[in-house]
Amino acid sequence: MIRTPLRPLARILRAREKGENPDEIEAENRARRHAEIQDRARKRAEGRLLVMAAVFVLAFGTVGVRMAALASSQPSEPRAQTTGTGAGIIAQRADIIDRKGRILATNLLTYSLYAQPQKMVDPVRVANELVRIFPDLNKERLTKDFTGARKFVWIKKKISPEQMQAVHDIGDPGLEFGPREMRLYPNGRLASHILGGFNFGREDVNSAEVLGVAGVEKEFDGWLRDPAKNGAPLRLSIDMTVQGAMEQVLSSGMKVMNAKGAAAILMEVQTGEIVAMASMPDFDPNDRPSPLTKGDASDSPLFNRALQGQYELGSTFKIFPVAQALDLKLVSPTTMINSRSPMTIGKYKIRDFHNYGAQLSVTEIIVKSSNVGTVHIAQMIGPERQRAFLKSLGLFDPSPVEMVEAANARPLVPSRWPAVTAATVAFGHGVASSPLNLAAAYATLANKGRRVYPTLVNNRNRPPGPQVISPAAAQTALALLRQVVTRGTARQAEVPGYAVAGKTGTADKAKPTGGYYENKVISTFASVFPVNDPKYVLVVTLDEPSETSGAVARRTAGMTAVPVAAEMVRRLSPLVGLRPIDAELPTVEPRFRDGLKLSQN
The missing domain is CATH 3.40.710.10 (DD-peptidase/beta-lactamase superfamily)
Structure with a gap:
């Protein structure tokens, strides 16, 4: 770039010969240079505004297209996604209902409680407070886990809303909650042996697999967890x-x-x-x-x-041979049947509770519950x-x-x-x-x-x-x-x-x-x-x-x-x-x- 001098010697010499002021030439050149600089700056600014306008148009156009696509699609329930060990865990489980459609077993959203000791402010205080909320926990064990080298500690696999609030009140950042579903039996002990119960299978902090452990919960475990059933309940025959x-x-x-x-x-x-x-x-x-691990089951x-x-x-059983x-x-x-008591078979004697005499009809054998008469009828049939x-x-x-x-x-x-x-x-x-x-x-x-x-x-x-x-x-x-x-x-x-x-x-x-x-x-x-x-x-x-x-x-x-x-x-x-x-x-x-x-x- 050739820089134009503010005071060109040739023009100044000519101006002096004519008796003009040479400073006006310098002012004129300075004004022309400033005008050129402003023109270049204005052009750069206009280019930047065009680029920004194009970016905004593209961004808002993308948002508008996405909103239009969502508006025209069918609504669906969101599905929680997990990563790591929780991937592939099936947490959903169908309800169990009685023959009239009343709920016997269903799912309830609850939370698990776990700890990340490295984030704790006061591990000893946290252990004491948790034992106060959950008396079944061992304070010494918790304190050891919280103050040791462990980075993750399960505390409770399921907690009630009241317990969750009490843990919140502890106010320590090292205590965290994970959402999960659990099985709820709203009628308590009703039909407990039929329903059986549940336990957690594979689990992570954000989900858990609900598995049946006994009764129909275990017998129909695959059916109840089958996504192809679309959540259809299992209808039992009981009322x-x-x-x-x-x-x-x-x-x-x-x-x-x-x-x-x-x-x-x-x-x-x-x-x-x-x-x-x-x-x-x-x-x-x-x-x-x-x-039970020992004794009579x-x-x-x-x-x-x-x-x-x-x-x-x-x-x-007596009605069966009859x-x-x-x-x-x-x-x-x-038909009259021999009912003399006792009767002998090999070295064994069979007696009736009362002595019913020499004979009883088949009807009386059932009415009076005669062992001897029933055995005689069974002998007519034969063992095979x-x-x-x-x-x-x-x-x-x-x-x-x-x-x-x-x-x-x-x-x-x-x-x-x-x-x-x-x-x-x-x-x-x-x-x-x-x-x-x-x-x-x-x-x-x-x-x-x-x-x-x-x-x-x-x-x-x-x-x-x-x-x-x-x-x-x-x-x-x-x-x-x-x-x-x-x-x-x-x-x-x-x-x-x-x-x-x-x-x-x-x-x-x-x-x-x-x-x-x-x-x-x-x-x-x-x-x-x-x-x-x-x-x-x-x-x-x-x-x-x-x-x-x-x-x-x-x-x-x-x-x-x-x-x-x-x-x-x-x-x-x-x-x-x-x-x-x-x-x-x-x-x-x-x-x-x-x-x-x-x-x-």
Whole structure:
């Protein structure tokens, strides 16, 4: 660039020759230079403004296009994204509902609590405050973790809103929260053994995998977590109202009868759907207790007596050889059978509770519950046919009900079947089965002899079971069971208007180490109602009952299980829509009303 001088010598010399002022030439040149500088600055400024305008137009155009795209798209729920160890964790889990759509299990948004000790201001104070909020924490352990080299410490996997606020109040930056879903059982202990409970699987600070640990939660774990189900709930066959009433009566009955435990099942005859099933003692699945590591498994509240309890069910079995003999046309209800007591088989003697004389009709054998008469009928059938028939009723196999515990709840069946085994099994000893298996077998008799498979799923489409015995034999067997209630060992089961039929069973309780206890029994009442049009099967079992209202403690099923079952029929029948026939509505028996008050204290 050639710089123009402010005072050009040639022009100055000419100006002096003409008598002009040379300073005007310098001022003119300076003004021209300033004008050129301003022109260049103005052009640069105009270029910058154009660039900025272009940038703004591009930015706002991008935002406008994005907003238009969002406005034209379909709305959807946001999905939380995690990184690191949490990637791929499926936190969603479908609800479980009863047959009427009421919630039995659902999810609840909660928070976990963890610590990053390197961020803590006062680790010792934090440890003290956390122990005050969570008394189950160990202060020494927390202090060691917070003051050591650890960079991450789990404190609580789930906390309540109140606990979260209390931790907030500590005010230390080293305490942090992570969102997660947990399983909530809003009805507390209701149907606890059926539902089972949950635990956390894979987890990180922002999500956790909710897994079933028992019951239907475990059995249907994959189904409940399947994203393809789109959150559709699992509908169970149980009725929450009926379940609650059953549990109240069973709990009260267990207390009144001084029993160690109890179980009850209410099942639909035609479908096998379980409307209610309870085991006592129970637990709260929101705070599931730890399993026992030693001792008798049945001492744990987690033990499901209705399914996992394998008991010798006593005289409730007597109807099976009689029904089979009727089906084989070996006997009729009026056939007279030898009932001399005792009878001898090998080196063993079989006796009746009372001496019933030389002969009893088949009807009287069931009504009076004669061991000897039942054994004689079983001998007519023969061991092989007897064993095959009991197996066809499902009494030798694990129940097919949809619970994870069912596969391991295998009945205890002798490997050999000599004459003495065939005899004792005929009256319910020597074979241990569950109350649920017994309920399914009685439902088969009530279902005109067609096999019934128990289920906990509502409206499950299944093919009909095989015909086990003829409808005529099954109907005759029910008629015999009805007489047990009207004039036999279960007279206390007569509930006006509901025509209950059933059979009592009292069996000495087996010791875990072998042999039997002298003063401990399992008392059971298996029933069908109404017998003229069978709708429901009800089985009630009490573990070590003792009825002490009189001078002498009584343990027989007729005095323990039967009154509890009768109260259930009174309470549950109206709830399932059964109206009494030609009778006033039943009322609660006073001692069970008192028992309910005790159970609420």
